[in-house]
Amino acid sequence: MQPPVGAGIWRRPYLLTTVGAVALIFLAAMQSLAVTTVMPTVAADLGGAELYAVAFSGSFATSIIGMVAAGAWSDRKSPAQVMWAAVIGFAAGLVVCALAPSMLVLVLGRLVMGLGSGGLVVALYVIVARVYPPNLHGRVMASFAAAWVVPSLVGPAGAGAVTEFLHWRWVFAGVAALAAGAFAMLAARLRKLDLTAPHPDTSPVAGRLGLAVVVAIGLLAVSLAGEAPGGTTSSILLAAGGFVVVLFAMRPLVPRGTFVARRGLPSVILTRGLIAGACFGSEIYLPYLLQQHYGFSPTWAGLGLTVGAITWAIGSETSGRWGARIGNARLAVGGAGLLALAVSTLALSVWLDLPAWIPIVFWGFGSLGMGMLYPRTTVLSLAYSTTRNQGFNSSALQISDGVGTSSSMAVMGLVFVAAPAAWAFPAVFGLGLIIALVALIPGLRLGHAGEMGR
Structure with missing residues (x-):
């Protein structure tokens, strides 16, 4: 169906699809932030504190399996079918968590939820590729980024209030119910569209699913390396071994040439992993820095993340509106450069004992850069794709x-624990700086897909 001239993502024929998709991203964000907030209470209520880390890392590990399964299914059949399975898995996992009588059952629910959440995001990306014209892909990704802003502002506080005045179980149950409602809007629109791939991919799937399981196990080993018995040496060996396993198993799951930054799609995929590692790895230490070094309360320590969420949305809107004019190389240099500036400032804040507003403001600049580049990598991955892949x-x-x-x-985490106390924060943020700078290498090799006139 050809869209009317001037049609936007918030106008017909895309309105229902946009509302449903953005609502699902919003709820996924709420779930992520809310669970992080209530999990200490959950662990205290159910016991089994030794499973606390697994409740997070296990969900993430199974999401890898969901991603690969969703990608293969979408290329063979229709992403609409994948969405049904993914939302059912996501909601079912949340319901299991809400009803869990023990920490072990809750972890099992998180594993199921991870399968669904991993498949959900991949299916949404394929739906975007097959429903919206390429010139609107950037706007859709900007709307997805904006969907994280409100959860970042109210998610933790809202989850805390629900836990305090009702019960933590309502946090899981509430998101499950809302997810079902959001998907109902999206399903009503998808039912009228034929999203089946015109040239289905018929390559074997079992091997890729097996590799996804290996990647998930390797990531689980890497994530839990810090808790390995035997001290720092054992932790480093476990993390290194897990990382090597992940890299070998990953190779068939990403485009050929990804690890050597081949121009085009492989560099897009590599850039995404590097900027995500630099940003999210550093971000989790920002509230810790504000509390430990500057004496902020937990509530005020979240200010840096709030500022970052707002500037990320601004950067994403900028990229969505003018990314094709700005160009991929400029977005990569600007995005990774701002991130590197922000992370280096966090390190200098400790060394030079700078005022607290400086790391907060500069983290806002870093998030602005991420907002410019992160969704652009999604747009480029779709621009380099065909309906077959x-x-x-x-x-x-x-x-x-x-x-x-x-x-x-x-x-x-290993560096933070192993480094002397005075060097812990600078060492962590220094590592983030290195990763951000390395991201410039593939960032300059993104190619010209999606640019104006291309």
Whole structure:
């Protein structure tokens, strides 16, 4: 169906699709932030504190399997079918968590939820590719980024209030119910569209799913390396071994040439993993820095993340509106450069004992850069795709994102523990700076897809 001239993502024929998709991203964001807030209460209520870390890392590991399965299914059949399975898995996992009588059952629910959430994002990307024309892809990704702003502002506080005045179980149950409602809007629109790939991919899937399981296990080993018995040496060996396993298993799951920054799609995939690792690995230490070094309360320590969420949305809107005019190389240099500036400022804030407003403001600049570049990599992955491999490329992008994030978090955690107290924060942020600078290498090799006149 040809859209009317001047049609935007918030106008017909895209309105219902946009509302449903953005609502699902919004709820996924709420779930992520809310669960982080209530999990200490959950662990205290159910016992099994030794499973606390697994409740997070396990969900992330199974999401890798969901990503690969969703990508293969979308390329063979229709992303609409994948969305049904993904939302059912996501909601079912949340319901299991809401009803969990023990921490073990809650972890099982998180594993199921991870399968669904991993498939959900990949399916949404393929739906964007097949429903919207290429000139609107940037605007859709900007709307996805904006959907994280409100959860970042109210998610933790809202989850805390629900836990305090009702019960933590309502946090899980509420998101499950809302997810079902959001998907109902999207499903009503998708039912009228034929999203089946015109040239289905018929390559074997079992091997890729097996590799996804290996990647998930490797990431689990990397994520839990800090808790390995035997001290720092054992932790480093476990993390290194897990990382090597992940890299070998990843190779068939990403485009050929990804690890050597081949121009075009491979560099897009690699850039995504590097900037995700630099940003999200550093971000988790910002509230810790504000509390430990500057004496902020937990509530005020979240200010840096709030500022970052707002500037990220601004950067994403900029990229969505004018990314084709600005050009991929400029966005890469600007985005990764601002991120490197922000992370280096966090390190200098400790060394030079700078005022607290400086790391907060500069983290806003770094998030602005991420908002410019992060959604652009999604747009480019779709621009380099055909209907035969949209699912594969979307899952590759998410896998790179996840591997980069979890690996950097694990390594930064080991560095933070092993470094002398005075060097802990500078060492962590220094590592983030190195990763951000390395991201410039593939960032300058993104090619010209999606640019004005191309």
